[in-house]
Amino acid sequence: xxxxxxxxxxxxxxxxxxxxxxxxxxxxxxxxxxxxxxxxxxxxxxxxxxxxxxxxxxxxxxxxxxxxxxxxxxxxxxxxxxxxxxxxxxxxxxxxxxxxxxxxxxxxxxxxxxxxxxxxxxxxxxxxxxxxxxxxxxxxxxxxxxxxxxxxxxxxxxxxxxxxxxxxxxxxxxxxxxxxxxxxxxxxxxxxxxxxxxxxxxxxxxxxxxxxxxxxxxxxxxxxxxxxxxxxxxxxxxxxxxxxxxxxxxxxxxxxxxxxxxxxxxxxxxxxxxxxxx
Numbered sequence: 001x002x003x004x005x006x007x008x009x010x011x012x013x014x015x016x017x018x019x020x021x022x023x024x025x026x027x028x029x030x031x032x033x034x035x036x037x038x039x040x041x042x043x044x045x046x047x048x049x050x051x052x053x054x055x056x057x058x059x060x061x062x063x064x065x066x067x068x069x070x071x072x073x074x075x076x077x078x079x080x081x082x083x084x085x086x087x088x089x090x091x092x093x094x095x096x097x098x099x100x101x102x103x104x105x106x107x108x109x110x111x112x113x114x115x116x117x118x119x120x121x122x123x124x125x126x127x128x129x130x131x132x133x134x135x136x137x138x139x140x141x142x143x144x145x146x147x148x149x150x151x152x153x154x155x156x157x158x159x160x161x162x163x164x165x166x167x168x169x170x171x172x173x174x175x176x177x178x179x180x181x182x183x184x185x186x187x188x189x190x191x192x193x194x195x196x197x198x199x200x201x202x203x204x205x206x207x208x209x210x211x212x213x214x215x216x217x218x219x220x221x222x223x224x225x226x227x228x229x230x231x232x233x234x235x236x237x238x239x240x241x242x243x244x245x246x247x248x249x250x251x252x253x254x255x256x257x258x259x260x261x262x263x264x265x266x267x268x269x270x271x272x273x274x275x276x277x278x
Contacts, residue, residue, distance in 0.1 A: 008038070008146025009040065012026060012042060013058055014043075016044045029135055033144060053075075058071065062091065070096065075100075080130035090111065091106065181262065181264065190238065191258055198276055211266050
């Protein structure tokens with residue numbers, strides 16, 4: 001297992017927002033333990049308590065960071081309850097946060113090498129609060145990990161099969177029809193489907209591709225937002241590789257009245273697409 005670098009890189013993802021001092025407090029705790037740490041605000045604008053949204057944003061971001069980055073992730077509606085504080089190694093990076101499904105997409109993409117429950121008080125702040133584990137448990141553990149404390153020293157080993165994983169919707173195939181869902185709606189109102197990069201490339205290679213969302217059939221496509229039609233939703237490959245529905249200079253979510261979890265369907269596809277969906 002790789003060791004962390006002398007100046008650890010810590011990326012923070014939370015639902016704290018920026019109106020209060022919570023994100024700054026996390027940074028202060030980390031720098032008090034690991035003064036050389038480099039801190040990156042991945043986002044603090046996950047909707048409050050929306051674990052699935054946090055999992056998606058992490059899913060689309062973690063591969064862009066160098067190996068041994070420490071991801072400190074706090075979207076934690078169960079703080080203070082029986083849910084476990086967790087640290088794990090996967091995909092050449094470290095992930096610290098609540099064991100509540102926040103790392104579901106990461107675990108689907110990269111098998112974890114090891115995981116521990118953060119139950120050794122030597123690496124917590126004194127007298128941890130029941131309502132701010134981000135400050136009192138997760139941030140100090142991230143800092144100690146970055147300062148060179150081995151993962152195994154931070155707490156008790158966990159059975160990897162016991163980690164909480166959300167039931168992520170997968171595309172389904174039946175007799176030439178591919179069904180999926182809107183997996184995420186970004187701040188621009190773009191609708192990102194759960195058709196991943198391989199499926200997206202295959203679908204966009206189909207000359208007669210038409211996707212149905214609710215009662216709307218979307219057949220227009222573009223390679224960029226600026227190249228999309230002025231008056232209709234269109235399909236494009238999102239930067240994450242997923243098939244996306246967009247509206248030029250507008251919100252596809254508002255235009256179509258769509259939300260996460262809505263079903264998208266593509267009919268009349270060749271069998272080779274079905275093989276990719278399995």
